[in-house]
Amino acid sequence: MTPAIISRRTITVFGAALATLVLVFVFVTLRVGGDLGVVAASDIGETVVVALAALVLFDSARRLGVGTSLGRPWLLVASGAASFAVGDAIWAFIEVGMGQEVPYPGLPDAFYLLEYPLVAMGVLSAGLAFRGLIPLKRPAVLAVALGVVATAGIYVGLLAPAVLTAPDVSAGERLLSALYPLADTWLMVVPAVFVLGVVSMLGGGRLAWPWIAVGVGAVLIAASDIGYSWLATYDLYESGAIVDYGWGLGHAFMMLCALIARDLADPQPPAA
Numbered sequence: 001m002t003p004a005i006i007s008r009r010t011i012t013v014f015g016a017a018l019a020t021l022v023l024v025f026v027f028v029t030l031r032v033g034g035d036l037g038v039v040a041a042s043d044i045g046e047t048v049v050v051a052l053a054a055l056v057l058f059d060s061a062r063r064l065g066v067g068t069s070l071g072r073p074w075l076l077v078a079s080g081a082a083s084f085a086v087g088d089a090i091w092a093f094i095e096v097g098m099g100q101e102v103p104y105p106g107l108p109d110a111f112y113l114l115e116y117p118l119v120a121m122g123v124l125s126a127g128l129a130f131r132g133l134i135p136l137k138r139p140a141v142l143a144v145a146l147g148v149v150a151t152a153g154i155y156v157g158l159l160a161p162a163v164l165t166a167p168d169v170s171a172g173e174r175l176l177s178a179l180y181p182l183a184d185t186w187l188m189v190v191p192a193v194f195v196l197g198v199v200s201m202l203g204g205g206r207l208a209w210p211w212i213a214v215g216v217g218a219v220l221i222a223a224s225d226i227g228y229s230w231l232a233t234y235d236l237y238e239s240g241a242i243v244d245y246g247w248g249l250g251h252a253f254m255m256l257c258a259l260i261a262r263d264l265a266d267p268q269p270p271a272a
Contacts, residue, residue: 002059007266010259013056018250021245028240036096042240043092049248050088053255054081060258064265069129074258076122077214080115081251087111088247094240103155105172113183119254120187123214126196130202139197152180157211158226177229184222192218206264210257211268217253220246229242 024045028038064071087108102108113244128135129181163169163177192215199208224246231237 005263007258007263010256010263013052013259014252014256017052017248017255019050020045020049022246025245039239040092040096042244043088043096046090046244046248047092049084049093050251051085053251054078054085056255057081057258060262061169063140063262068262070128070261072124073219074261075127076118077254077258078120080122083111083114083118083256084247084251087115093194095269106240107174109176113179116183116187120191122194123187123188123191123211126211127198130198134201136194136198139194141199142197143190143194147186148239150185150189154185154226157232162230162233169233173232177233180225180229181222184218184225188218189222209264210261213253213257213260217257219250219252221250224250245259247268 008081024041027041031038033040047186059073061075061078064074066072070111087110087163088110091102093109094100127139128138158181159178163174192211195211196208196215199211224243227246231241231243
């Protein structure tokens with residue numbers, strides 16, 4: 001009998017992350033516990049999912065070998081997710097524990113922003129590992145071209161009409177609201193597209209599965225960052241908003257990609 005490619009372990013862990021986000025959605029929609037309950041469910045639920053993703057990513061890196069070309073990318077991505085989880089924990093402590101509004105820019109943003117270069121280094125290192133096998137110019141050009149187009153779209157659709165022209169917005173808020181979507185584009189989406197281009201030149205197939213999950217995660221995080229930047233510019237953001245789910249889902253998909261990579265490296269994945 002041919003062993004299953006995607007293990008029950010992967011399905012169970014990814015399902016647990018999705019179930020947590022569904023539970024948060026139910027609590028927020030039903031407003032369980034009133035305003036404080038909504039804030040607590042949103043902040044703590046997201047922190048739990050991102051922290052789970054970081055733990056699974058670290059474990060996957062360890063099992064694949066942190067000193068190898070298979071495990072090293074996941075170690076860097078795990079470090080990025082862990083940094084984001086710390087930012088979420090600080091946010092939850094300020095908003096839920098202290099009952100205060102989280103400053104923007106504030107301490108959580110330092111940890112959120114640290115994730116981007118770590119993820120970029122991790123994902124790019126995975127693609128560059130094949131530089132001795134195939135020419136990387138074509139996937140690199142494709143990824144950069146997409147980045148240029150996306151940047152133009154962000155400028156026309158978000159920065160010019162909102163972030164750069166909104167009244168009563170500090171320079172720090174403008175900078176941060178512009179930095180998040182641009183960092184998403186160049187440090188998450190562009191590296192993911194580059195690696196997908198590399199693996200497609202290697203024949204795609206199962207090799208591409210983890211990187212498709214990375215791409216989905218990057219797009220979800222980018223969508224939430226763009227939405228948050230717009231809402232924060234007009235002081236409309238509240239915990240429990242729809243943009244909150246993109247961060248949790250995005251990290252759940254990054255966790256999924258590491259789990260799939262483990263399954264593909266193991267011809268007989270464990271049943272749980």
